[in-house]
Every structure is written in structure tokens, then in C-alpha cells.
Amino acid sequence: MDLKAGDRVVAESESTERPPRHGVIEEVLRSRSSARYRIRWDDGHESIWTPAAGALHRAPAARKQRAGARS
Numbered sequence: 001m002d003l004k005a006g007d008r009v010v011a012e013s014e015s016t017e018r019p020p021r022h023g024v025i026e027e028v029l030r031s032r033s034s035a036r037y038r039i040r041w042d043d044g045h046e047s048i049w050t051p052a053a054g055a056l057h058r059a060p061a062a063r064k065q066r067a068g069a070r071s
Helices: none
Strands: 008-011 021-030 035-041 046-049 056-058
Touching: 008 035
Parallel strands: none
Antiparallel strands: 008 021, 008 056, 021 035, 035 046
């Protein structure tokens, strides 16, 4: 997966007792073997993330509400 700065992402939890984390990629940091990402999480924290296979993915796009549709 080719993620870039500005992408909203979801990081799957390694525990069934914790929900997935949501955030925005601030910077893509490359290493020889794989990419690492500087992510600002929705809770305000920031971290460098080196995802395991399938642990980080692009968040689904927010659905736009049709004009005139009721909530």
C-alpha cells in the first residue's frame, strides 16, 4: 500500500480489548527495508509507526450527505 502525508489511516490493535487507532500521516519516513510513518493520532499524540503486515490501512473516505437528505 502506498500511503502519503495527509492520508487518514486506521491502525489495528494487537489486543481485542483496545479499539483501532485513527490518525493522519504527517510524514513518510523511508528505510531500506520498509516505510515508516510519523502519525498524529486523533487523541493528539504523535508517534513513528512501522506497521506489521495488515496493521495499518487507509481509512475509508467519509460519506457525503446528499443535499436535502434528512439525518
